[in-house]
Amino acid sequence: MTRVHGFTLVELMVALSLLALLAGLMFGGFRIASQTWQSVEEHNNALSETVQAQRFLRKLLARSEARSVPETRNTSLLSFQGDAQSLLFLSALPRRNSRVSETAWFYLALDDTNPDFPRLVLKTKALTGLEKTTPEQPEITFDWYQLVDDFQRPEGIPALLTLPANALQLHYLPQEQDGLQPDWQQDWQQQDALPALIKLQLEDDWPPLVVSPGEQRNAIKQIQ
Template identity: 30%
Template structure:
């Protein structure tokens, strides 16, 4: 075999070092691009799942709160100043009322219930909190702190003091917005942002929960987070006057 033919065969034997380095570099770039795309796709999927879980959690809490308000009881209670009113006190950001709650025995019993937003104050998101304690017939109420037992009955008898229980319903709630429907003297419906010293329950309660933004302040409520809830207490359900 001639020297020229021998040199031609050497060139056909494989890649040079430079070609191999270029091939490795291109392979690494392709792998990096594929990995980056995978990370982006995985992050997007996790965000979608997170939003779905958040929406589902909000829906469950909203359904529970709706049930609480539907079961609001038109009970009359007397306060420490001897005034008689319905068992409900509400303003634009919190609400106290008597409702039915299930017990470990499987029976529904009457409880005082308070819905409000609480700031833990340690950097954690604000929370929608429900505070409850058993309702006792004949107990005198201090509307300045309705969830705190006064231990006093209508005729001066002593009533066992029960400490309220607090449960976090939903995290990341910046504030509540509450409104109450009533009918004026001309029988026209109007919304007000307070329900105090009334003899009856409101015909409708309208409630929105505004989510926290990255700055900790309230963002506009989104349908996925908490659609506006409008609830009629059961006693008005078939009265034909709730506009529902």
């Protein structure tokens, strides 16, 4: 009599248990791999966004204009006023689907109204009130302080660009005088000309963005 070989119930249960264990391990591995891939993709997207934003900021800062702007106390201010945390300047804004650009005001600052989600904001406003005088309009009508207030109010001018950032540091390097290399400073107000260089630092682990504004934008200098 020939004996039929097969699996016992215990062997079958052990095999099924091993298969279930292997399936669980494989599913867990796939899930970890999927989460890792998603994290890498999000990081790459954030990196790409930051790089594009830095390129845009570099172009705007390099095109900064130096104009004498009247203010309400019968004096004039340079159209480039900044400190360590904010910068207000004139620059050329390219028009959409056009190679033509127009001069506009720009305001760059750190918005920390929500401490959990601080961000770098760039706002812009059309250049008005500085048109040439005419017999009908013999005086230039421009309110510098109203412009600053419009930019600083959170509910005011909407942001043109936003970028997650925990910190912002701006530094300005004056032009060389008598062959002496000046030091970086954190304030550029009540000045007569653009700085030689602007340095923008967002995060400690990011290299600073250094730009030469205005007519000096193509200059190459040693950064210290």
